Amino acid sequence: MNELRRLPVWHSVRIGLIGGVIMLYICLVGMVEVFGRSDIIERVISLGQVLLLLTGLGAGYLAARRAGEPTNALTVLISGVVAGGLTGGLLTGLVVIGSVVNLRAVFINASPALYNALTLGAGPNGAWIPLVGGAALGLVAALFCLLPRRVRQSIVNGLVGVLLAGLFSGLLRVILAARPGWSAELGRFLFASEGLTLAGALLFFILAGGLALLWSQSQATVRERITRLPEAQRKTLRWAMLGLAVILILIFPQISGAFIAQVIVLVGIFALMGLGLNITLGMAGLFDLGFVAFFAISAYTVGLLTSTGEHGIAQWSWWAAAPVGVLLAMIAGAFFGLPVLGIRGDYLAIATLGFGEIVRLLVGSDFLRPWLGGSFGILAIPKPWIGNLELAGPQQIYYLAVFGAVLVAFVAVRLRDSRLGRAWMAIREDEDVAEALGINLVQTKLLAYMLGGAFAGLGGAIFAALVGSIFPHSMNLLVSVNVVALLIVGGMGSIPGVIVGAFALIGLPELFREFDEYRYLLYGIALIAMMLAKPEGLWPSAAIRRELHTDETDETETNPGSSSTVPAS
Amino acid sequence: MAILEVENVHTYYGHIHALKGLSLTVEQGEIVTLIGANGAGKTTTLNTISGLLRPREGRIRLRGEDLTTIPPHEIVARGVVQVPEGRRVFARLTVQENLEMGAYVQKDSRRVREGIERVFTLFPRLKERRQQLAGTLSGGEQQMLAMGRALMAQPKVLLLDEPSMGLAPVLVDSIFATIKRLNDDGATILLVEQNARMALQIAHRGYVLQTGEVVLSDTGENLRQNEMVRKAYLGIQ
Ligand SMILES: Nc1ncnc2c1ncn2[C@@H]1O[C@H](COP(=O)(O)OP(=O)(O)OP(=O)(O)O)[C@@H](O)[C@H]1O
Ligand SMILES: [Mg+2]
Numbered sequence: 001m002n003e004l005r006r007l008p009v010w011h012s013v014r015i016g017l018i019g020g021v022i023m024l025y026i027c028l029v030g031m032v033e034v035f036g037r038s039d040i041i042e043r044v045i046s047l048g049q050v051l052l053l054l055t056g057l058g059a060g061y062l063a064a065r066r067a068g069e070p071t072n073a074l075t076v077l078i079s080g081v082v083a084g085g086l087t088g089g090l091l092t093g094l095v096v097i098g099s100v101v102n103l104r105a106v107f108i109n110a111s112p113a114l115y116n117a118l119t120l121g122a123g124p125n126g127a128w129i130p131l132v133g134g135a136a137l138g139l140v141a142a143l144f145c146l147l148p149r150r151v152r153q154s155i156v157n158g159l160v161g162v163l164l165a166g167l168f169s170g171l172l173r174v175i176l177a178a179r180p181g182w183s184a185e186l187g188r189f190l191f192a193s194e195g196l197t198l199a200g201a202l203l204f205f206i207l208a209g210g211l212a213l214l215w216s217q218s219q220a221t222v223r224e225r226i227t228r229l230p231e232a233q234r235k236t237l238r239w240a241m242l243g244l245a246v247i248l249i250l251i252f253p254q255i256s257g258a259f260i261a262q263v264i265v266l267v268g269i270f271a272l273m274g275l276g277l278n279i280t281l282g283m284a285g286l287f288d289l290g291f292v293a294f295f296a297i298s299a300y301t302v303g304l305l306t307s308t309g310e311h312g313i314a315q316w317s318w319w320a321a322a323p324v325g326v327l328l329a330m331i332a333g334a335f336f337g338l339p340v341l342g343i344r345g346d347y348l349a350i351a352t353l354g355f356g357e358i359v360r361l362l363v364g365s366d367f368l369r370p371w372l373g374g375s376f377g378i379l380a381i382p383k384p385w386i387g388n389l390e391l392a393g394p395q396q397i398y399y400l401a402v403f404g405a406v407l408v409a410f411v412a413v414r415l416r417d418s419r420l421g422r423a424w425m426a427i428r429e430d431e432d433v434a435e436a437l438g439i440n441l442v443q444t445k446l447l448a449y450m451l452g453g454a455f456a457g458l459g460g461a462i463f464a465a466l467v468g469s470i471f472p473h474s475m476n477l478l479v480s481v482n483v484v485a486l487l488i489v490g491g492m493g494s495i496p497g498v499i500v501g502a503f504a505l506i507g508l509p510e511l512f513r514e515f516d517e518y519r520y521l522l523y524g525i526a527l528i529a530m531m532l533a534k535p536e537g538l539w540p541s542a543a544i545r546r547e548l549h550t551d552e553t554d555e556t557e558t559n560p561g562s563s564s565t566v567p568a569s
Numbered sequence: 570m571a572i573l574e575v576e577n578v579h580t581y582y583g584h585i586h587a588l589k590g591l592s593l594t595v596e597q598g599e600i601v602t603l604i605g606a607n608g609a610g611k612t613t614t615l616n617t618i619s620g621l622l623r624p625r626e627g628r629i630r631l632r633g634e635d636l637t638t639i640p641p642h643e644i645v646a647r648g649v650v651q652v653p654e655g656r657r658v659f660a661r662l663t664v665q666e667n668l669e670m671g672a673y674v675q676k677d678s679r680r681v682r683e684g685i686e687r688v689f690t691l692f693p694r695l696k697e698r699r700q701q702l703a704g705t706l707s708g709g710e711q712q713m714l715a716m717g718r719a720l721m722a723q724p725k726v727l728l729l730d731e732p733s734m735g736l737a738p739v740l741v742d743s744i745f746a747t748i749k750r751l752n753d754d755g756a757t758i759l760l761v762e763q764n765a766r767m768a769l770q771i772a773h774r775g776y777v778l779q780t781g782e783v784v785l786s787d788t789g790e791n792l793r794q795n796e797m798v799r800k801a802y803l804g805i806q
Binding site: 419422423425426429430432433435436437438439440441442543544546547 | 619621640641642643645646650651653657659660661662663669670671673674676702704718722
């Protein structure tokens with residue numbers, strides 16, 4: 001075995017096998033079929049096929065890269081072919097075995113239709129096709145590896161452009177159709193009834209690839225020119241950029257249409273909850289798996305106080321009810337913090353889990369139905385008004401959500417840099433030492449729970465305004481899990497990370513609603529991949545970033561705002 | 570009057586009777602050391618003084634004021650500050666941030682800056698490394714940081730729990746030299762040590778602890794000559 005490991009092909013074999021297993025997985029859970037229904041380029045390639053192609057290409061590319069520098073082009077090509085061939089080879093194995101043994105008893109998706117799809121319609125006789133196809137993909141990937149970097153980048157960008165345009169072709173078409181100067185002909189030229197037309201794909205490829213190429217060529221000179229500007233002008237430039245960003249944010253819902261605006265509002269609501277949990281968990285290190293409780297308490301409060309339906313008790317305006325909801329969520333934070341003050345770590349997660357469930361069961365209970373509506377929820381929650389302008393739909397509530405998120409993010413930043421923020425951090429790092437340094441554990445922890453609860457409460461209040469009716473089943477554990485996950489993905493303790501995480505975990509899945517049945521599967525895969533590849537999160541907090549790059553400590557220290565290592569959202 | 574008085578203190582962990590009527594005093598400007606084998610109750614004593622543990626019986630007084638009913642963060646604010654066992658620095662924060670954290674009870678930012686400068690004159694090594702993450706410091710530097718962090722709270726009485734634990738002999742010497750120097754500058758110190766030889770050299774007085782009880786107390790000099798101490802703690806036949 002050890003002898004084997006020293007052979008250069010070992011890596012290719014390993015990567016090929018991993019790729020093959022991923023392929024098998026994609027096939028056997030039925031993704032090929034489901035994703036096969038949505039075309040990226042009409043009648044040319046479907047999303048399911050893209051997945052398989054990407055796996056083959058990926059395996060070939062990784063293996064070829066591994067073979068990389070010290071060896072020659074031939075080794076690179078061979079590595080790619082071996083890895084790609086193995087990846088496809090496992091599918092060949094699947095087809096061969098599947099045509100002899102009936103696998104459907106175990107894998108319901110191992111159907112003749114799948115085998116046909118894998119062999120391009122040839123059936124069991126074409127079992128060799130995935131093998132050869134995989135090897136060909138590996139070869140292509142290896143060749144790609146040998147291209148100069150710039151060319152590689154533009155090709156990748158072009159392909160990503162086509163993929164995104166194809167995936168979101170429906171949305172794009174609707175958005176573009178609303179633009180003045182857009183003609184139906186142009187629409188038909190670019191978009192098919194499903195996915196892109198071939199011509200459209202080509203255009204998007206050239207557009208995305210070309211733009212990337214242009215940018216990569218001019219980027220350095222632009223940067224340099226900016227740094228050569230006098231300080232005053234650079235300042236104006238920064239302000240101008242900021243102003244532009246603000247204007248873009250303000251007119252965004254008008255450009256994007258109602259659906260995307262609704263997605264953004266959801267992102268905003270989850271960002272609010274994320275910012276709340278970022279205080280309790282991210283800053284103070286107190287685990288909380290029942291975070292949805294605060295959201296629910298505020299949403300129900302706002303619902304009860306404003307509803308014009310049968311459960312409404314006051315028919316207040318949203319503006320009067322929302323502060324009450326936030327306040328109650330805050331009090332709930334304290335109420336709930338008190339009994340769990342002495343609990344640490346893993347036990348805390350379990351205890352808080354219980355709290356969230358209690359609230360959900362209470363609002364859904366028959367016992368409280370006369371007041372809270374039981375499983376029928378609270379209906380007829382009116383929309384907020386600003387003056388005599390009604391925030392009627394997502395395109396208007398958008399402003400509420402964005403404003404709320406910005407406000408709370410600002411408060412969160414101020415809190416982080418305050419004395420209280422430091423006390424939270426001390427507790428997170430070492431509770432005993434924090435106490436020995438004179439930090440009042442009870443008070444500090446309670447404040448973390450209360451402020452976290454208040455932030456989530458604002459999210460709940462906006463949620464009530466958005467949907468107009470609230471039900472117990474919207475208050476389930478999954479919400480809490482989502483909030484924890486978005487913190488992890490964004491980067492624990494990082495305020496921008498919360499926003500990025502909310503976009504990645506709430507925004508993106510909303511856009512893929514059509515693949516709903518695979519939503520949580522993909523979600524899980526994404527989380528695992530994240531933990532393996534970038535455990536610190538997409539936008540880690542300064543402390544974590546420093547820890548990972550201790551050699552660069554001085555640089556990041558003198559320039560804490562530097563975001564050079566950070567991807568844009 | 571003694572600055573710190575511990576009088577007939579009984580501390581329990583559940584029903585484990587860890588301190589059995591322990592009494593000791595520390596006078597202003599003294600170094601008092603507490604020596605004893607593993608599990609004798611040294612850490613328990615310090616934790617009881619700093620309020621992290623509550624005695625079931627007995628009194629602890631700081632300049633006559635009873636501390637046993639005061640929460641730990643207020644005990645710190647009154648000037649009793651503990652350096653916990655095992656160099657527990659905030660690993661993910663820089664040296665500077667650790668020190669700032671130590672001044673948590675100090676609200677005046679000018680005093681905080683002065684405090685940091687004072688710590689840096691005491692431990693020049695820390696000054697060079699002020700932006701380094703505490704977790705990447707060497708063991709000796711971490712101990713310096715833990716002590717410096719406690720000094721930031723401007724203690725009237727400093728409780729040190731085994732500052733020399735796990736350090737190379739050269740570093741042990743320098744840590745003890747620093748303790749001596751702090752004391753020369755006027756600090757009152759209650760020092761828990763397994764390294765009885767060194768501790769008794771710099772201490773004015775010492776207490777020998779066995780299973781939660783004081784079995785012997787005398788001046789540092791006398792304890793060093795004491796037959797029992799020499800056998801059990803100094804390893805001299
Ligand atoms: N959290 C705890 N729960 C139960 N028993 C404890 C706990 N902490 C300490 N003890 C017990 O109390 C006694 C005194 O412990 P303590 O930590 O004070 O000893 P020590 O003198 O500091 O020892 P060392 O030199 O090893 O640090 C020991 O018997 C120990 O087992
Ligand atoms: Mg101890």
